[in-house]
Amino acid sequence: MASFRPGDPQAVQELFEQIAPRYDQLNDLLSFGLHRLWKRQAIAWLQPQPGQHLLDLCCGTGDLALVLAGRVRPGGSVLGIDAAAAPLAVAARRAAAQPWLAVSWQQGDALATGLASASCDGAVIAYGLRNLADPGTGLLELRRLLRDGGRAAVLDFNRSSGAVESFQSFYLRRLVVPTAERFGIPEHYAYLEESLQRFPTGSEQQQLARRAGFSEVRHRPLAGGLMGLLELVA
Ligand SMILES: C/C(=C\Cc1cc(O)c2ccccc2c1O)CCC[C@H](C)CCC[C@H](C)CCCC(C)C
Numbered sequence: 001m002a003s004f005r006p007g008d009p010q011a012v013q014e015l016f017e018q019i020a021p022r023y024d025q026l027n028d029l030l031s032f033g034l035h036r037l038w039k040r041q042a043i044a045w046l047q048p049q050p051g052q053h054l055l056d057l058c059c060g061t062g063d064l065a066l067v068l069a070g071r072v073r074p075g076g077s078v079l080g081i082d083a084a085a086a087p088l089a090v091a092a093r094r095a096a097a098q099p100w101l102a103v104s105w106q107q108g109d110a111l112a113t114g115l116a117s118a119s120c121d122g123a124v125i126a127y128g129l130r131n132l133a134d135p136g137t138g139l140l141e142l143r144r145l146l147r148d149g150g151r152a153a154v155l156d157f158n159r160s161s162g163a164v165e166s167f168q169s170f171y172l173r174r175l176v177v178p179t180a181e182r183f184g185i186p187e188h189y190a191y192l193e194e195s196l197q198r199f200p201t202g203s204e205q206q207q208l209a210r211r212a213g214f215s216e217v218r219h220r221p222l223a224g225g226l227m228g229l230l231e232l233v234a
């Protein structure tokens with residue numbers, strides 16, 4: 001059985017190339033649709049305004065980017081960046097059905113986007129930071145891309161402890177992976193728990209964000225501590 005070593009960029013990219021066709025369906029199924037609420041909480045922090053130019057790093061199949069593109073109308077735009085082509089193809093198909101949205105897609109590395117400094121009014125990374133080889137470098141690039149005063153929202157699983165950690169592990173091992181097994185991709189979802197074990201805690205993320213140059217930093221647990229939202233001001 002293949003395994004995807006957390007921190008190996010090629011393996012992580014390949015994982016998301018392979019699960020792209022099932023990704024959204026399994027997120028809805030496995031979280032009972034609650035991931036949409038958690039993403040709305042990330043958007044609420046960003047306070048998107050008409051005319052703003054926003055960035056969705058590790059955008060995947062583009063659900064967040066498409067919502068943001070609606071919120072910055074008229075005059076604004078959203079750029080979604082992802083390392084994997086398959087999720088971007090899903091995102092482009094979804095965007096084609098909404099031609100009024102100013103949204104574009106770029107295959108690239110969130111650790112080195114090549115975009116101009118201070119070129120974005122706001123940015124989101126949803127369930128992406130944990131998949132980067134070096135989350136600290138990811139936060140540095142995020143800060144570089146934002147104009148001073150711009151907001152960023154970093155949504156991901158929360159590295160918890162005690163009963164919450166036990167529930168998280170139980171849910172991932174006993175529900176998530178067996179469900180993924182039915183779609184022939186159990187090892188892809190087994191990676192989730194492995195990647196979480198090496199993910200910085202909320203307070204460690206706060207330290208990394210301050211070191212990256214963010215002026216305001218707050219890590220907020222969501223869903224009873226199962227998820228976490230890093231609220232940042234550049
Ligand atoms: C949107 C969500 C996860 C995105 C996601 C992130 C990754 O890094 C992956 C890596 C490998 C495969 C898939 C993913 C991936 O989908 C969160 C919702 C989906 C989760 C799979 C469900 C797990 C949620 C909590 C652990 C438990 C929620 C319990 C609640 C009662 C629903």
Ligand SMILES: C[S@@+](CC[C@H](N)C(=O)[O-])C[C@H]1O[C@@H](n2cnc3c(N)ncnc32)[C@H](O)[C@@H]1O
Binds near residue numbers: 062087
């Ligand atoms: C769990 S998905 C999150 C997708 C979307 N943000 C969401 O909330 O559903 C993680 C995404 O990060 C992308 N990714 C992983 N490493 C990356 C990197 N170094 N640069 C850009 N994207 C990356 C993967 O290809 C994948 O599409």
